[in-house]
Amino acid sequence: xxxxxxxxxxxxxxxxxxxxxxxxxxxxxxxxxxxxxxxxxxxxxxxxxxxxxxxxxxxxxxxxxxxxxxxxxxxxxxxxxxxxxxxxxxxxxxxxxxxxxxxxxxxxxxxxxxxxxxxxxxxxxxxxxxxxxxxxxxxxxxxxxxxxxxxxxxxxxxxxxxxxxxxxxxxxxxxxxxxxxxxxxxxxxx
Amino acid sequence: xxxxxxxxxxxxxxxxxxxxxxxxxxxxxxxxxxxxxxxxxxxxxxxxxxxxxxxxxxxxxxxxxxxxxxxxxxxxxxxxxxxxxxxxxxxxxxxxxxxxxxxxxxxxxxxxxxxxxxxxxxxxxxxxxxxxxxxxxxxxxxxxxxxxxxxxxxxxxxxxxxxxxxxxxxxxxxxxxxxxxxxxxxxxxx
Numbered sequence: 001x002x003x004x005x006x007x008x009x010x011x012x013x014x015x016x017x018x019x020x021x022x023x024x025x026x027x028x029x030x031x032x033x034x035x036x037x038x039x040x041x042x043x044x045x046x047x048x049x050x051x052x053x054x055x056x057x058x059x060x061x062x063x064x065x066x067x068x069x070x071x072x073x074x075x076x077x078x079x080x081x082x083x084x085x086x087x088x089x090x091x092x093x094x095x096x097x098x099x100x101x102x103x104x105x106x107x108x109x110x111x112x113x114x115x116x117x118x119x120x121x122x123x124x125x126x127x128x129x130x131x132x133x134x135x136x137x138x139x140x141x142x143x144x145x146x147x148x149x150x151x152x153x154x155x156x157x158x159x160x161x162x163x164x165x166x167x168x169x170x171x172x173x174x175x176x177x178x179x180x181x182x183x184x185x186x187x188x189x190x
Numbered sequence: 191x192x193x194x195x196x197x198x199x200x201x202x203x204x205x206x207x208x209x210x211x212x213x214x215x216x217x218x219x220x221x222x223x224x225x226x227x228x229x230x231x232x233x234x235x236x237x238x239x240x241x242x243x244x245x246x247x248x249x250x251x252x253x254x255x256x257x258x259x260x261x262x263x264x265x266x267x268x269x270x271x272x273x274x275x276x277x278x279x280x281x282x283x284x285x286x287x288x289x290x291x292x293x294x295x296x297x298x299x300x301x302x303x304x305x306x307x308x309x310x311x312x313x314x315x316x317x318x319x320x321x322x323x324x325x326x327x328x329x330x331x332x333x334x335x336x337x338x339x340x341x342x343x344x345x346x347x348x349x350x351x352x353x354x355x356x357x358x359x360x361x362x363x364x365x366x367x368x369x370x371x372x373x374x375x376x377x378x379x380x
Contacts, residue, residue: 027300105295108358108359109218109358110218147367149364150364153364153367154371154372157352157368160355161346161348161350161352164353167295167298167299168299177337177343178340178347181340181341181375184375185372185374
């Protein structure tokens with residue numbers, strides 16, 4: 001086997017993850033057959049599973065990476081802004097982490113082992129949301145009659161609802177107004 | 191074939207729906223094999239599919255019934271109260287419509303035909319939520335700076351987020367506080 005650099009290895013893993021994201025989102029976990037994973041990456045099963053132990057490991061790596069990206073975005077812009085962008089670019093629903101998200105929710109429900117492994121990753125998003133809210137609280141921008149962990153959970157639930165709603169293909173009207181309402185509910189009242 | 195009354199037919203359909211609910215919730219749509227559907231109802235596949243054209247028809251009938259029940263509960267008690275009860279009785283998560291809900295979301299995503307058929311049923315819940323909010327608005331209990339359809343969509347999204355969160359098995363702490371926040375966000379400020 002030729003020797004490859006760590007960078008090259010990381011790039012190959014990334015290429016696989018980028019390829020399979022849409023495949024999982026479009027076909028669901030069960031529907032993402034090895035054949036389809038091959039087609040979506042342009043790689044053989046041998047090449048794919050050289051980098052990931054099995055389909056679950058591949059899916060978990062994808063979900064983990066999507067959550068990390070979300071956490072970065074949240075740390076930078078806040079969860080409400082992330083929701084606004086989600087609303088503004090519905091194409092992200094088709095190929096992005098929203099499809100992954102529904103698969104996570106469903107596998108978490110039917111597979112307790114997966115749920116436990118997933119919980120650890122989900123904490124990253126909670127932590128990022130709380131950290132940002134705490135900064136805003138110190139700046140006096142948040143209402144102070146509700147503890148920050150409750151505000152963080154509130155925003156998380158709204159995100160989960162929004163993603164689930166959009167990914168299911170339910171009507172998107174009134175959602176801008178909903179996000180204004182959500183933003184108003186966490187801000188200090190003037 | 192022996193003749194049966196309409197009541198008896200309805201009772202048989204209902205027995206099947208009650209039996210398969212937990213099966214779909216526990217195993218997911220794909221995982222609910224015909225064999226498992228037989229076990230969960232104590233009926234043969236012939237008996238089951240005498241009443242429902244196929245597995246999708248069975249699932250859609252279940253989802254439709256669960257949504258109707260939700261709509262009745264919402265009309266009677268309001269969506270926030272429904273969410274509070276959901277939180278108070280997590281066992282409803284295991285066998286109730288929350289499992290069905292995740293399957294609906296996922297099938298809506300991967301199957302546009304299903305999504306369209308489902309959308310019509312989902313309207314029932316929206317209509318019930320709006321009707322109740324309009325009654326509350328007339329009684330002066332709601333904030334009047336946000337249109338009722340936006341408030342209704344807001345509560346729906348919270349429900350979707352809560353169900354998704356609980357069904358995925360994510361931490362349930364702080365959720366009481368979140369519901370207080372949600373309730374406060376739709377009420378008239380005092």
